[in-house]
Amino acid sequence: MENRDIRIEVPVLARVEGEGALELSASEGRIDTLRLRIFEPPRYFEKFLEGRGPQEVLDIVARICGICPVAYQMTAVQALEQAFGVQASSQVMHLRRLMYCGEWLQSHALHVHLLALPDFLGFDNAIAMAGKHPDAVRRGLRLQRLGNDLIRLFGGRSVHPVGMRMGGFHRGPDPDRAATLLQELREALPDAEALVGFTASLPLPDDEQEFVSVALRHDSEYPMYSGRIVSDRGLDVPAGNYLDHFRESHVAHSTALYAHLDGEPYLVGPLARLNLNHDRLSPPVRAALEATGLRLPSRNMFHSVIARAVEIHEVVLEAIRLLEAYSPEEPAHVPTAVQAGVGCGATEAPRGLLWHRYETDEEGKVLSAQIVPPTAQNQARIEDDLKCSLEAFGLHNDDDALRLRGETVIRNYDPCISCATHFLKVRVERR
Amino acid sequence: MPVTSRNQTTALERLNARENARPRVAVHKFSSCDGCQLAFINAGEALLELAQLVEIVHFAEAGPMDPEAAVDIAFVEGSISTPEEAERIQAVRSNSRFLVSLGACATSGGLQALRNFNADGATGWTEAVYAQPEFINSLDTATPVAEHVKVDLELWGCPVNARQVFQAVRQLLFGVAPVVDKDKLCVECKRQQHVCVLVARGIPCMGPVTHTGCGALCPAFGRDCYACFGPAENPNTASLSRRFEGLGLLPEAVAQRFHFINSHAPAFRAEWLAWKGRS
Numbered sequence: 001m002e003n004r005d006i007r008i009e010v011p012v013l014a015r016v017e018g019e020g021a022l023e024l025s026a027s028e029g030r031i032d033t034l035r036l037r038i039f040e041p042p043r044y045f046e047k048f049l050e051g052r053g054p055q056e057v058l059d060i061v062a063r064i065c066g067i068c069p070v071a072y073q074m075t076a077v078q079a080l081e082q083a084f085g086v087q088a089s090s091q092v093m094h095l096r097r098l099m100y101c102g103e104w105l106q107s108h109a110l111h112v113h114l115l116a117l118p119d120f121l122g123f124d125n126a127i128a129m130a131g132k133h134p135d136a137v138r139r140g141l142r143l144q145r146l147g148n149d150l151i152r153l154f155g156g157r158s159v160h161p162v163g164m165r166m167g168g169f170h171r172g173p174d175p176d177r178a179a180t181l182l183q184e185l186r187e188a189l190p191d192a193e194a195l196v197g198f199t200a201s202l203p204l205p206d207d208e209q210e211f212v213s214v215a216l217r218h219d220s221e222y223p224m225y226s227g228r229i230v231s232d233r234g235l236d237v238p239a240g241n242y243l244d245h246f247r248e249s250h251v252a253h254s255t256a257l258y259a260h261l262d263g264e265p266y267l268v269g270p271l272a273r274l275n276l277n278h279d280r281l282s283p284p285v286r287a288a289l290e291a292t293g294l295r296l297p298s299r300n301m302f303h304s305v306i307a308r309a310v311e312i313h314e315v316v317l318e319a320i321r322l323l324e325a326y327s328p329e330e331p332a333h334v335p336t337a338v339q340a341g342v343g344c345g346a347t348e349a350p351r352g353l354l355w356h357r358y359e360t361d362e363e364g365k366v367l368s369a370q371i372v373p374p375t376a377q378n379q380a381r382i383e384d385d386l387k388c389s390l391e392a393f394g395l396h397n398d399d400d401a402l403r404l405r406g407e408t409v410i411r412n413y414d415p416c417i418s419c420a421t422h423f424l425k426v427r428v429e430r431r
Numbered sequence: 432m433p434v435t436s437r438n439q440t441t442a443l444e445r446l447n448a449r450e451n452a453r454p455r456v457a458v459h460k461f462s463s464c465d466g467c468q469l470a471f472i473n474a475g476e477a478l479l480e481l482a483q484l485v486e487i488v489h490f491a492e493a494g495p496m497d498p499e500a501a502v503d504i505a506f507v508e509g510s511i512s513t514p515e516e517a518e519r520i521q522a523v524r525s526n527s528r529f530l531v532s533l534g535a536c537a538t539s540g541g542l543q544a545l546r547n548f549n550a551d552g553a554t555g556w557t558e559a560v561y562a563q564p565e566f567i568n569s570l571d572t573a574t575p576v577a578e579h580v581k582v583d584l585e586l587w588g589c590p591v592n593a594r595q596v597f598q599a600v601r602q603l604l605f606g607v608a609p610v611v612d613k614d615k616l617c618v619e620c621k622r623q624q625h626v627c628v629l630v631a632r633g634i635p636c637m638g639p640v641t642h643t644g645c646g647a648l649c650p651a652f653g654r655d656c657y658a659c660f661g662p663a664e665n666p667n668t669a670s671l672s673r674r675f676e677g678l679g680l681l682p683e684a685v686a687q688r689f690h691f692i693n694s695h696a697p698a699f700r701a702e703w704l705a706w707k708g709r710s
Contacts (some may be wrong), residue, residue, distance in 0.1 A: 171652045
């Protein structure tokens with residue numbers, strides 16, 4: 001009989017940073033306790049927002065995350081427009097979706113190629129991998145650049161873009177640059193389509209688990225900017241009812257808050273979205289997905305990398321469609337007003353459901369703000385997953401193998417810690 | 432904190448005295464959004480080229496990991512906001528020949544430095560945001576790297592501009608001190624021939640006091656600069672504030688213009704203090 005305390009430490013975490021550690025103690029091949037400890041220095045964003053007007057809110061929330069600033073701006077603008085009773089035009093809705101496609105594309109391309117792929121091809125990192133697999137790395141960098149260029153079209157820069165405002169955009173995309181980008185997206189389409197089959201051919205572990213998927217669902221679109229919040233256990237509510245079902249709590253070992261759905265952990269992100277919305281994919285993407293033989297809904301978190309590839313294919317097609325339909329002569333924003341009110345917003349960030357709530361005064365300034373990011377929602381699920389998958393993997397494996405498997409599992413969620421979990425340290429105390 | 436040219440030469444001499452021509456480089460993260468290190472990660476092919484020109488020994492987000500390694504050039508992203516970070520920045524400094532602060536958080540404290548002006552300190556906010564405040568270990572302030580250790584080059588911006596970052600790397604590879612344009616945003620805006628949003632439309636634009644470097648993005652979009660690149664050299668903040676007042680801004684609104692992304696930068700902090708009490 002073997003009893004050992006296994007301690008996996010993450011000395012430096014990027015984004016969810018500072019001290020982070022995975023601690024587990026096990027006996028007789030079973031895990032007794034497991035805790036993913038995350039220490040992100042508190043930055044108090046919800047307090048900075050108090051007293052600020054709508055444009056300042058958009059400029060502040062972008063700074064919550066350098067990798068998905070657009071998601072934060074989109075969710076905030078949706079919530080504030082609801083509070084102010086502003087109705088965006090269909091032109092504005094299309095342009096928002098187009099810009100959001102850019103963020104999905106850059107974030108997913110970065111994750112698939114630079115963060116996740118080294119795990120499955122056996123490298124420490126993408127820079128080391130570039131020597132052996134230059135085409136894969138370059139393909140990723142090309143798709144990532146296209147995503148960033150799409151964001152720039154609307155915001156001048158891809159990190160903390162400046163173009164969004166209440167009611168739409170300060171300026172619509174420049175027609176010449178939009179035309180150039182449209183051409184580049186068409187040229188990238190074969191890359192995006194091939195990526196679906198490529199990720200499905202990777203040697204992904206087989207690890208079926210029970211979990212609840214949560215995502216937005218829209219009448220006709222693959223969910224991104226709008227929809228109701230649904231789960232595969234029958235939940236179906238508008239964004240405004242989020243707090244009736246979801247609860248955030250705080251535990252000693254983490255500065256990220258934990259969210260639960262009716263008391264249970266749940267999954268948000270690409271695999272949850274695909275599980276709940278694969279019938280909303282466009283026909284070419286559905287065909288590419290069917291060719292892989294992947295059965296949906298999937299209960300294997302390692303299929304997340306395929307889900308990201310599917311979504312890359314979808315957003316490239318969607319961006320082409322939206323750019324073809326773009327009419328520069330229509331106004332890029334609608335008239336707006338401010339009023340005292342309450343508004344909730346829910347959109348799909350690349351990493352999953354993002355929810356905001358604002359209460360405003362009659363000048364449109366924020367009285368209180370609440371933000372629930374995707375990583376907080378996934379945190380309880382990640383712990384459950386680690387417990388199951390490390391047991392299934394086998395605790396008899398040596399520390400390095402356990403560490404690598406633990407890191408790979410965590411990276412499936414593309415949490416903001418995916419980068420640094422590469423370097424989990426394992427300490428085993430044998431009793 | 433101003434960096435004297437004499438100090439910079441010393442650090443540069445240390446850098447130029449390194450053993451290998453190919454410098455060892457680290458990218459460290461403190462309290463931040465990760466957006467500035469994306470200047471490297473979003474660089475595409477240039478990132479692969481950079482990996483040839485320098486040896487990237489620590490860069491958690493990109494993969495390589497060796498936080499305690501001795502390096503020739505250290506890029507530091509983020510402000511110092513926890514006791515652990517206050518210790519770690521000392522180690523980073525002693526392990527580096529040349530230290531660059533990368534972006535607003537590292538250079539001025541960034542957006543999270545707004546906590547520094549909260550009368551109750553961070554404790555009150557911790558109690559408001561977290562259900563179990565006793566679990567949170569945080570300093571009352573988020574401060575720039577230069578308030579803790581000597582910084583050899585400051586790169587401003589929220590986020591930094593990739594062109595600026597790669598230019599600095601190239602100049603350091605040539606063994607010369609990087610030159611940073613410290614002019615006002617207005618100069619760049621005029622060069623690009625944008626219609627002035629302040630003069631033509633009466634929008635309270637921060638361009639006249641803001642450090643150039645972004646490429647005058649906001650005026651290009653027809654909106655006001657919000658000073659994400661921090662104060663320019665010798666900014667006439669008092670004059671701009673009076674202009675804002677003339678446009679009809681209440682004192683509180685004037686104060687808020689300076690109390691934003693670079694609130695802890697001395698020139699902006701002073702102007703905020705000058706206006707926040709007036710009514």
